[in-house]
Amino acid sequence: MLTLGTAGHIDHGKSSIVKALTSIDPDRLPEEKERGMTIDLGFAWFALPSGEKVGLVDVPGHQHFVRNVIPGLTGIDAVMLIVAADDGWMPQTEEHLQIIDLLGINRGLVVLNKMDLAEADWRDMVKADIASHLGGTSLEQAPIIEVSARTGAGIDSLKAAIENLARYVRQEDAGKPRLPIDRVFNIKGSGTVITGTLHGGHLSVGDALTILPRGLSAHVRGIESYKEHLQRAAPGSRVALNLSGVKKDELERGDIIVRQGQETPLSRYLDADLTLLPTVKQPLKTGAEVSLFFETAELPARVIALEGREVIPGAPALVQLRLDREAAATIGERFILRKSSPAETIGGGRILDPAAERYQLKNAADRLARLAARRRLDADSIIRTELSKTHFALRRGFLRAAALNEAALGRTIEAITKKGDILLKGEYLIGGAFWQEQQKRLISSLAAVHQAEPLKKGLPQAEAAAKLPLPPELFAALVDELASQKKIIRAGDVLALSTHKPALSGSQEEMEKRILAAADKDPAAPPTRTELLQSVPEASPVLRYMLEQGRVVELPEGILMTAAQYRATRQKVIDVLKSKGQIAIQDMAALTGFSRKYSIPFLTRLDQEGITRRQENVRVPARKLE
Template sequence: MKIDLILGTAGHIDHGKTTLIRSLTGTDTDRLPEEKRRGITIELGFAELDLGDYRLGIVDVPGHERFVRQMLAGATGIDLALLVVAADDSVKPQTREHLDVLRLLDIQAGVIALTKVDMADSGWIDLVEDEVRELVRGTFLERAPIVRTSAVTGQGMDELRGALHAAAAAAHERSAQRLKAPFRMAIDRSFTVAGHGTVVTGSVATGSVQVGDSLLLEPGEIEVRVRGLHNHDRPVERVQRGQRAAINLAGVRHEQIVRGHELAARGHLQPSRLLTVYLDVLPETPRPLKRRERIRFHAGTAEVLATLVPLGCDQLEPGKSGFAQLHLQSPVVTTWNQPFVLRTESPVATVAGGHVMVPAARKLRRPNAETLQDLAALRADEPTTRAAAAVYFRRAALGPSQPIGSLGRCRRAGRRVAAVDLE
């Protein structure tokens, strides 16, 4: 039985991501007439690569700085990354920004492809490879293979398939446990099909769903029913974590759905406009992130304006980490430890990211040392400590509950907490 995983591309505009995917799969992921006319990727594209044991659903993302928001939506739910750098152009701004996004989204496996090696001499390619190695030092791609490729001559394609197979094996162990969780899928496209009605697409993040199941469309708690399922244009009875899915829905109109909505099993998600998070500010960020700063919040396929409130300090310096609350303009659905990315409002640039600690939070005006210590328990390695903290801070997946007093007092009293899968 094949193991399904999601592969996402990353890299600067015109570095050959789409051409490389076409050489690997035979599929042209540029769908729009404007993409064909301009020769650049504007929207997300999709393909499938069969590697024997593994079947990769590929999400091809735009490389232009104007379309980083589309890249962020496409990176949702991916298991491994293919970082593409053109041998005749080397590392460029969106190479760096896309790598930052992958790191902030907690991707742990990947491969680097040097494209267009037929357009540069070997000495120059050696220099570019050195620059790429320097770029990825200290990241999840530090030990990743760098494969020299040419879509024109076919050089490196077999080697690239082998490298992707090895990366898929590394990613599988981490992703397997997510199959056991309740179904969840962030929506990246919505459209209508004559005779069928509303169809949404996305990468299945957790769990599985089959034809006939009922789900909730969030935010909004709209109950829908699965009328039909497709995986890469094949009709199927079931889709699961690690697969691309097109889901024909009953109970909702196409106009009610936008990118950023999610489909989930009932009771799994709770919309909220206030999140408590643990934030990592990128070292390259040009200035501190200050209290009450307006920021763009990206999680799943959603982009929402938010106000940042650091906890325990007035600002977060570049390269530093800390707890904060995000006051969102509109509700989102998240879960504990879900990664997210922050970008400045204007000019738009990726400056930080982190993990959600409390998906449906209550406002913390001036948290004291004990509250910050309790928040730190949400990041503990010990699962029961995290579970106790999750209950205390009203973790969304458990449903709303009243505060149960001091987390420390709960521990000292030996209060037992029901087992919760927080992975």
């Protein structure tokens, strides 16, 4: 499946070539029919002799409509640069080639149209001129195919050349579908329909979607591709999605559709690698206002130079693009910059950090070093620079950012983690130094708790997790690793250093005796925690220690019993249950001396332990009693 765009000067026959290939007129607007020129994007499709489907995106050739050209050329697999044999190379041919080159479109061919209007010698001169213009650009190796859309001459050769292009284009399914919208309209009886070129993964009928950057939710009601109704659309195809849950007026060209739950950063600040065209006459001063084009979006932006006060034409420069609203860009995304006065394309580049913070001088050195290292935009540099900024990240987040499939990403991660400075913990990649730092922080937190409260068993895991900037999965992995190294121990939901042994001092042992005596003073009316601490306020840490060690048992309502007293009373109840099969609250008074105030909490505790269960007004065994 190939998506092929057109490019070239007005009246050089782009739409005619599309019609000759597909029998579809891509000019759909009444104004286009009336004026005989393409104004907005047009779409058509055809099948190659091999059966491979080709989607065609036709762009306008007039200089006034260049802003509609860029969305059409963004995301295509290959391009046809169309030049009229009788006209030769023209200004919009040049600007369209600049855009193609800036977008990194390196698969394509040149179509020398109107061959019937020029002699062979003239055509040879035009081809030589075309080759000179293509030198040093992404289309330097593109073949030149002579055709006549009017007579049909050369169209079969053109199809063969397109077939050859299609052999080298394969879209990977990385599981992260992304569809930049290029058209939005209503169909009576169906509702909202959007079109675009799907990348990164498949979409299916019924999928839940998020529309960025608006944050709107929708569902896929239906899918059509090349007039065929589908249940599932593959990456690389031109698709129309019938959406439910969203209105036409809520969407526009430039919005991006992703699957719900797909991590996509939104930011008003995009750090980028920018190159101004050598033909630009003056440096671009920091703060200059431009139009930013990426995918199908056009956004006003200001360019902030990060390595000086201006950007010099022809030389790559690190910049920050500041937007009026959030954008959903991705690492490595190609972009174009245009000025409005005079209206011209001035340069382009690639997004290095789509989730940047506002540039400030205080952190300039670290940022510049990170961005310079990321300029290669290979998997290794993307992963390393991202972790230098965020410390950890989900591995699947790099599938689209590093332009890798699952297998290639796995190989890259395996190579990186062998060096030891980056670790793979479950589904997360994390910097090795940061991981060690978090281990030390957890150990220090536990040591501080042990020192401040030596009788305390340790620190609840939830409290320990709150002290570290880690997601639950990484915190669990951290605890597992330290426990396997016997540096910490887990007791239920409490963490402690493996060297920690809670023990009472001499004075605390005396306090323990006082607590046991108070709990045993009246077995029929044991004290509550509140009553005990009111009479002996300083007993709190020792009491907590005794509860953790199981020397004292706390019933509902805060009633305290010594462990021996509780076990003996519990056994009495079990004996009654064995002999009679049930026990009532009123039976407890004769059995234990408890009033109702104590009987209910005691039996509730047995319910909690799974010894008894309530059945109407009595308790019966919850399980077989030994």
